[in-house]
Amino acid sequence: MTASPNLQPSTGPAAPGESPEAMRERVAVLLGRSRERSTRLTALDDGELVAQHSPLMSPLVWDLAHIGSQEELWLVRDVGGREPLRPEIDGLYDAFQHTRASRVELPLLTPSEARTYVGEVRDKALDALHRSPLRGRPLEHEGFAFGMIVQHEQQHDETMLATHQLRAGGPVLDAPAPPRPATPADPGAEVLVPGGPFEMGTSAEPWALDNERPAHTVDVPAFVIDTYPVTNGRYLAFVEAGGYDDRRLWTDTGWAYRVAEDLTAPRFWSRDTDGTWWRRRFGVVEKLPHDEPVVHVSFHEARAFARWAGGRLPTEAEWEKAARFDPVTGRSRRFPWGDAEPGAEHANLGQRHLRPAPVGAYPAGASALGVHQLLGDVWEWCDSGWHPYPGFRMFPYPEYSEVFFGGDYAVLRGGSFGTDPAAIRATFRNWDHPVRRQIFSGFRLARDARPGAEL
Ligand SMILES: [Fe+2]
Numbered sequence: 001m002t003a004s005p006n007l008q009p010s011t012g013p014a015a016p017g018e019s020p021e022a023m024r025e026r027v028a029v030l031l032g033r034s035r036e037r038s039t040r041l042t043a044l045d046d047g048e049l050v051a052q053h054s055p056l057m058s059p060l061v062w063d064l065a066h067i068g069s070q071e072e073l074w075l076v077r078d079v080g081g082r083e084p085l086r087p088e089i090d091g092l093y094d095a096f097q098h099t100r101a102s103r104v105e106l107p108l109l110t111p112s113e114a115r116t117y118v119g120e121v122r123d124k125a126l127d128a129l130h131r132s133p134l135r136g137r138p139l140e141h142e143g144f145a146f147g148m149i150v151q152h153e154q155q156h157d158e159t160m161l162a163t164h165q166l167r168a169g170g171p172v173l174d175a176p177a178p179p180r181p182a183t184p185a186d187p188g189a190e191v192l193v194p195g196g197p198f199e200m201g202t203s204a205e206p207w208a209l210d211n212e213r214p215a216h217t218v219d220v221p222a223f224v225i226d227t228y229p230v231t232n233g234r235y236l237a238f239v240e241a242g243g244y245d246d247r248r249l250w251t252d253t254g255w256a257y258r259v260a261e262d263l264t265a266p267r268f269w270s271r272d273t274d275g276t277w278w279r280r281r282f283g284v285v286e287k288l289p290h291d292e293p294v295v296h297v298s299f300h301e302a303r304a305f306a307r308w309a310g311g312r313l314p315t316e317a318e319w320e321k322a323a324r325f326d327p328v329t330g331r332s333r334r335f336p337w338g339d340a341e342p343g344a345e346h347a348n349l350g351q352r353h354l355r356p357a358p359v360g361a362y363p364a365g366a367s368a369l370g371v372h373q374l375l376g377d378v379w380e381w382c383d384s385g386w387h388p389y390p391g392f393r394m395f396p397y398p399e400y401s402e403v404f405f406g407g408d409y410a411v412l413r414g415g416s417f418g419t420d421p422a423a424i425r426a427t428f429r430n431w432d433h434p435v436r437r438q439i440f441s442g443f444r445l446a447r448d449a450r451p452g453a454e455l
Pocket residue numbers: 066070095152156
């Protein structure tokens with residue numbers, strides 16, 4: 001008897017204790033969904049696919065063949081035990097051998113060669129899926145390698161979505177608008193999170209990556225956190241109050257960056273001579289929606305806003321406690337709303353909508369403590385560097401997380417509207433340079449709780 005998972009378009013990562021049969025079905029659906037997205041994001045003229053739309057990004061055709069190359073490496077060669085399909089191209093698609101800016105110069109597969117290659121790899125990967133017991137050695141246990149490759153393709157789909165945002169020209173992507181709240185939410189609302197220990201990270205989540213492990217107890221003093229991510233409207237008040245010109249609000253590094261880049265507002269914002277603010281989104285210029293979370297801000301901008309607003313960014317532990325801690329049971333949840341797979345009612349994920357949703361649009365996705373929109377919409381900068389948890393063990397390769405520990409990075413949490421449900425959970429950790437803002441990054445504020453304070 002198979003416990004069949006609920007294979008909706010929003011099917012998430014494998015659940016603890018799933019049978020190999022259910023896991024196999026889930027993996028096949030998720031691999032198919034990732035490929036649909038990759039195909040949609042590369043449905044462009046060859047000229048657009050091989051072009052460099054920004055020095056920050058790879059040509060889209062590189063992402064596509066790289067997706068196949070990683071899938072071949074792990075699922076076809078390692079799990080499947082097959083001979084390499086095209087060993088001569090391995091080096092071209094090794095992300096550590098070539099910077100993003102230099103990939104356009106490489107003798108890459110053409111778009112049609114890349115499509116053929118990823119198709120051939122997929123056939124062999126599905127064969128490996130049917131042969132693998134999905135048990136036994138750690139790489140195959142609970143379908144880990146398959147989950148890793150599903151997440152890898154989805155992560156590149158989000159990267160390719162960011163490339164689409166950077167490309168010039170008219171719109172090529174389309175999606176319906178996200179839901180609106182039943183009644184307008186108060187963007188300044190806050191939640192008091194009680195002090196005390198909670199379980200951070202996971203040892204049980206089958207597809208959790210090495211950096212999310214192991215589960216460990218962290219004692220977090222009481223703090224206050226925003227109910228919603230900071231909106232465009234709140235951020236605009238900072239811009240109009242001269243926040244970008246007030247040296248006192250910025251750290252030394254942040255100010256040097258602000259001056260060097262001549263920053264005056266979030267990326268993709270512009271202002272008319274009559275004072276109206278606009279934003280460009282996937283080739284469409286539209287009036288700035290005040291009730292949506294701000295997106296395309298760097299860590300430095302988030303921190304300057306926080307100082308101006310009299311708050312700070314949450315630490316990574318605070319963010320995770322606000323997302324997972326259930327004060328009634330004392331346990332930590334898989335997702336803010338509980339352990340159920342992410343549904344369309346819970347969070348703005350999976351490129352269903354090509355923009356963040358207005359704050360208050362996902363009441364069913366709130367955490368036990370009443371914090372909203374923690375997953376989906378925008379990645380949230382945290383005031384934490386990129387470090388391993390106590391007891392960290394590298395798996396299955398050091399270049400996934402380990403080589404980045406201690407570098408010039410800040411943590412981002414929660415995923416964005418461009419993140420697939422299979423590639424996010426409340427324990428998921430992301431990191432990037434504090435100057436990056438082509439990613440779908442926003443933030444929310446926290447502040448210390450006064451002893452004995454109630455909201
Ligand atoms: Fe990659």
